[in-house]
Amino acid sequence: MEERSDDADRAGPLSGVMVLDLSRVLAGPYATMMLAELGARVVKVEAPGVGDDSRQIGPFKEGESAYFASINRGKESIALDLKAAGDRVIFEALLARADVLVENFRPGVMARLGYGWEVLRARHPRLVYAAASGFGQTGPEAARPAYDMIVQAMGGVMSVTGHEGGPPTRVGTSIGDITAGLFTVIGVQAALWHRERTGVGQLVDVAMLDCQIAILENAIARYAVSGVAPGPLGARHPSITPFAAYACADGHIVIAAGNDGLWATLLGVLGAETLANDARFLSNALRTEHAELVAEALEARLRERPCAHWLAVLEAAGVPCGPLQDVAQALNHPQVRARNMVIGTAFPGGAPLLAAGNPVKLSAHADPATRPPAPVLDGDRAAILAELGL
Amino acid sequence: MEERSDDADRAGPLSGVMVLDLSRVLAGPYATMMLAELGARVVKVEAPGVGDDSRQIGPFKEGESAYFASINRGKESIALDLKAAGDRVIFEALLARADVLVENFRPGVMARLGYGWEVLRARHPRLVYAAASGFGQTGPEAARPAYDMIVQAMGGVMSVTGHEGGPPTRVGTSIGDITAGLFTVIGVQAALWHRERTGVGQLVDVAMLDCQIAILENAIARYAVSGVAPGPLGARHPSITPFAAYACADGHIVIAAGNDGLWATLLGVLGAETLANDARFLSNALRTEHAELVAEALEARLRERPCAHWLAVLEAAGVPCGPLQDVAQALNHPQVRARNMVIGTAFPGGAPLLAAGNPVKLSAHADPATRPPAPVLDGDRAAILAELGL
Structure with missing residues (x-):
């Protein structure tokens, strides 16, 4: 600096x-x-x-x-x-x-x-x-x-x-x-x-x-409120959706669209605007409740093109995203x-x-x-x- | 205090x-x-x-x-x-x-x-x-x-x-x-x-x-030495064996027997002393090379009894071990x-x-x-x- x-x-x-x-x-x-x-x-x-x-x-x-x-x-x-x-x-x-x-x-x-x-x-x-x-x-x-x-x-x-x-x-x-x-x-x-x-x-x-x-962070909060010990969540966030790793044609990328505005933008980028009116996906709470359906719907589009394509268009649209990198890729990232x-x-x-x-x-x-x-x-x-x- | x-x-x-x-x-x-x-x-x-x-x-x-x-x-x-x-x-x-x-x-x-x-x-x-x-x-x-x-x-x-x-x-x-x-x-x-x-x-x-x-710790060291990006390792340590989660009759426990002395003690507790002379398991490096075989051999014994039994006898023998606890169990641990x-x-x-x-x-x-x-x-x-x- x-x-x-x-x-x-x-x-x-x-x-x-x-x-x-x-x-x-x-x-x-x-x-x-x-x-x-x-x-x-x-x-x-x-x-x-x-x-x-x-x-x-x-x-x-x-x-x-x-x-x-x-x-x-x-x-x-x-x-x-x-x-x-x-x-x-x-x-x-x-x-x-x-x-x-x-x-x-x-x-x-x-x-x-x-x-x-x-x-x-x-x-x-x-x-x-x-x-x-x-x-x-x-x-x-x-x-x-x-x-x-x-x-x-x-x-x-x-x-x-x-x-x-x-x-x-x-x-x-x-x-x-x-x-x-x-x-x-x-x-x-x-x-x-x-x-x-x-x-x-x-x-x-x-x-x-x-x-x-x-x-433990959010996991304690969930237990404190519900009395139920949370289980493993794979590669998604416990209370924000879509906020996970999703499959493209040649691998996975991470998409973190944590609010309604980013959700709408994401659907636009994917050409999936019709999902914006889906009653199951109208709020973050509803999307989290139906996180597997959200993943299926997004991946139906994402699997059509490779990771690099989606990262480029999502970044251009301002949707937070990133590649899954191995240690070699991470250490060589610019x-x-x-x-x-x-x-x-x-x-x-x-x-x-x-x-x-x-x-x-x-x-x-x-x-x-x-x-x-x-x-x-x-x-x-x-x-x-x-x-x-x- | x-x-x-x-x-x-x-x-x-x-x-x-x-x-x-x-x-x-x-x-x-x-x-x-x-x-x-x-x-x-x-x-x-x-x-x-x-x-x-x-x-x-x-x-x-x-x-x-x-x-x-x-x-x-x-x-x-x-x-x-x-x-x-x-x-x-x-x-x-x-x-x-x-x-x-x-x-x-x-x-x-x-x-x-x-x-x-x-x-x-x-x-x-x-x-x-x-x-x-x-x-x-x-x-x-x-x-x-x-x-x-x-x-x-x-x-x-x-x-x-x-x-x-x-x-x-x-x-x-x-x-x-x-x-x-x-x-x-x-x-x-x-x-x-x-x-x-x-x-x-x-x-x-x-x-x-x-x-x-x-x-990233050990993962960087492995990449720096080998030039190969390490992959996921499940629930075991990359360079120490046995040091992983192993299946018992009713669930998993973690065993961390990081040196030859603890390995010998572990085999004694399990009644598996014959493994001590197995040429594939004679050093930590060899055990890590054959980590899956180590897991199979240990679990063949561990599956005979429940977690609580093994934790009690391993602790008594001084072999580092512990239960897999969910958030409720962890927060209520004495x-x-x-x-x-x-x-x-x-x-x-x-x-x-x-x-x-x-x-x-x-x-x-x-x-x-x-x-x-x-x-x-x-x-x-x-x-x-x-x-x-x-």
């Missing part, structure tokens, strides 16, 4: 904030990736020998995990055995300098290491302590292990995703972890803000299961490229890697097209020890 | 922050709901007569939208015609007091009203201006209309959700809007932090499409209740309404079991005008 070029301070807004990161795999590392994107320094503390478990999770390229590399770009790494006296000295020296600690162990693990929130709060009253866990630090099931798949299933998202009568369907990306990561970032920033005013840090306790409840949403980073070994950019575009800060690589396990040990004078 | 009771300052961390909210429907209102949850004051500026479009979107109870009420709880409402001189005076007086402006119009709408970022930046240099839009403020397709369904389709999430060969499948909750809302909160907090250090606000530009790219994730709020008319709680649990701040109601359209006009001396 033009206004970016005349600002003096181009580093991220959180530059100067130091994050000590004990987290592994996804929820915590996604949170610290975003904190790094915002300019924070992230020092990743990994288990000696193996490091973050996600170093062993595919896909791999020449033995290195692309999954690990994409989420951990730009972080520093030091391998510490938190049960070994010498490494505990290093960890405690890092803690004394940290603004934020992020961990995603099961509740109790940090306390058994002697680094529970109550202990650290007493020693480091300014520390923001963020714990991202499966079920949270409190409650009868706090100690249960959780993964994305489990909270998608337990939190209800799986029950509203998929097709009626069909098999269970997981959201194809780990939104159980990712939403927990995002809420953790929100909590960390709120706690930093509070610390600026009061001088005191606090515990940020985010549970993956809680986050699934927080994103708008996605223009927004710098595909950035270049690198595996720890130096091989280049494409990854998702930062969707938070800030006018006062740079949005570079590349990021530093993900760290080699323990790769920053010498520099960190020198900095600590150890 | 115990430590909450001895803190003096129980108001949210963002108390004292004033948010002027022009946003409608979901992405923007979800962001300002979270800002309100964190203690900010949110003044919702609505179009006279109809207000936020989501007041007309179901589900309804006695004519009031539960969808609107759940997302707009605790906000104030004033109806202003931003093209009318008198209302513009009120809006500008509010702007002068606001820390944050949130809008989710299509790019260009605010500029045509005379309230574009460049104009407001000059008048209110401390203002944080957050624009959540479908495609962003920049790029060749910035002006296109977008809805959740469209960005789920264009951003690639729909391409990895569902079952191979099956129909298109939308994530059953509006993650296109919700993730944009969450990234907007992250951007607003980062910009407020930056303002504390520099005295200067900035533009926070968040696009729903960008946010879909940002959550852990969800214990974490205060179902709160009481109210329709604008006063009728009670259940809604999702705040998943960001902060030890220094209250997490009440109730929230103030969503506002009547223009319901706070008199109080706001009195406050402004107008």
